[in-house]
Amino acid sequence: MVRRPLEVEDFCFLREEEFLHQLEALRRRFRIVSLAEGARLLAGGDLDVPTAVLTFDDGFQDNHDVVYPALRAAGAPATIFVCTDLVDTDGVPWYCRLHDAITRTPRRELEWSGRRYPLDGIPARTRTARELKSALKRLAAPALEAAVDEIGRRLDAGDGSSRGVDPRFRMLSAAAIREMTREGLVEIGAHTASHAILARLPPAAQRDEIERSIARVRALTGTECRLFAYPNGRFEDYDGATLEILRGAGIAAAVTAESGWNDAATPPLELLRFAIGGEPSMPLFERVLNRAEKLARGR
Numbered sequence: 001m002v003r004r005p006l007e008v009e010d011f012c013f014l015r016e017e018e019f020l021h022q023l024e025a026l027r028r029r030f031r032i033v034s035l036a037e038g039a040r041l042l043a044g045g046d047l048d049v050p051t052a053v054l055t056f057d058d059g060f061q062d063n064h065d066v067v068y069p070a071l072r073a074a075g076a077p078a079t080i081f082v083c084t085d086l087v088d089t090d091g092v093p094w095y096c097r098l099h100d101a102i103t104r105t106p107r108r109e110l111e112w113s114g115r116r117y118p119l120d121g122i123p124a125r126t127r128t129a130r131e132l133k134s135a136l137k138r139l140a141a142p143a144l145e146a147a148v149d150e151i152g153r154r155l156d157a158g159d160g161s162s163r164g165v166d167p168r169f170r171m172l173s174a175a176a177i178r179e180m181t182r183e184g185l186v187e188i189g190a191h192t193a194s195h196a197i198l199a200r201l202p203p204a205a206q207r208d209e210i211e212r213s214i215a216r217v218r219a220l221t222g223t224e225c226r227l228f229a230y231p232n233g234r235f236e237d238y239d240g241a242t243l244e245i246l247r248g249a250g251i252a253a254a255v256t257a258e259s260g261w262n263d264a265a266t267p268p269l270e271l272l273r274f275a276i277g278g279e280p281s282m283p284l285f286e287r288v289l290n291r292a293e294k295l296a297r298g299r
Contacts, residue, residue, distance in 0.1 A: 003066055006168065008103045008125045011277035012058075012095075013168070016066050022276065022285050023074055026052055029289055034077040034187050035227055039253035039271070045264050050292065054078035055255060055273065057191060057229055058093060059086065062168065064176035071185055080180070081191035081229035081255075084216035086171040093195045094148045095133050096169035101148075102129045103166070105155035112151055119155075137232060140200040177220050189227030190214045190251075197232050203241040210245050226252040233257025233273075243269055261292060 003016045026032060030052040033041070038053040040046075054071075056063050059082035071078055083093060102110075102125050110117040110128065117132065118124040132151070136144050180186040190213035192198065198206045210228070217225040228246055230238045233256045246254055246269055253268050260272035274288055 003062075004168070006099075006103070006166075008099065008122060008129055010099055010129065011275075014277055016070075018282070019067070020070055021282055023054075023070060023076060025282070025286065025289060026054075027074055027076065030292075032076045035079040035189070035253055035255070036187060037077075039268055042262055042264060042266070043268060052292075055229065056080045057231075057233075058083055058195065059172045059191065061170040061172050061176065064172060064180055068180050068186065072183075075185075077185050077187070079187040079189050079227060080172075081189040081227070082172060082177070082213075082217065082220075083191050083193065083195045083231075084213045084220075085193040086195075087177070087216070087220065088174050089171065092165055092169040092171060094136070094145055097165060098132060098136070098148050098151060099129050100165045100169065101152040101155045101157035102132070105157045107155050110151065110155060112154060137197060141194065141196040141205075174220055181221050181223075187227060188217050188221050188225070189229060190217050190225050191229050192231055195231045198230065198238045198242045199236060203245070206242055207245050210242075211249055214249050214251070224250065226250060228254040228269075230254065230256055235270075 005015055006013055030050045032052050032054060035053045035055060038051060041051065054076060056067065056078060059080055063080050067078070070076075086092065102119065105119060108118070108120045110119060112132075113135070117128040119128060136147055139147060177188055181188055190210065192209040193212040193216070194209065196205075196209050198209065201209065214225045214228075228251045230242070235256065235258060251269065253271060255271045255273050257275055258272050259274055262271050266272065274292075276285060276288075
């Protein structure tokens, strides 16, 4: 969520005014509950009215600065999934470092991994950012981070590190997390320690990413962490080992990034969501709400 739009747009960063319109539309037509409450109602077959859950991934500081005041004004609960290694640091997720380098580079073209990526203008940079992010997601964590570093150097945009990255990519502080959870309106869930795509890792590394994240959430909030979101979130981004680790760690509900509506038959560790980011217009958002409301009412 951003107050000042990014120069090169990114789906993951929704403008504040758009979010406020969407939140108001959602409040008019749905009961908004926390994820923990929604999962409980879903499992018990107790969803008797159209019900929605608000979730935010990664844990950007704007979740506190922009989203939280809007949630408080609306009385709307939400869940924020946090990459815990980045809390109280200057670090940002790899895709933010990449996006920042593409935005700031003086280069008009990038040659990388046998391809040429155009950078001559905002539309070209937007396309290149999207294509590079998709390609890099296929790499395991160490190789991915190294690739972002190398691309940053080739773009003459620094060394690919987080130093000097756009402050709109800044991550949550522990103080902000404590403030949001104090009143009970915001739940904090785990989102791995480093935003690693879990299916790219062996089981031992998956366990470390998951358990470290859960432990840090518990330390930050003073309560048990029972909620989780898969980085990237497609079905191919986690596996059977992931599910086993989550069950053993006491996770009660986990969300994917696969689109769809949930019912009592949806596995609680594979809940579906609709991604609403920086590109959808209000008419598109309203169409999603119309379809969801009809399904919820059995029409």
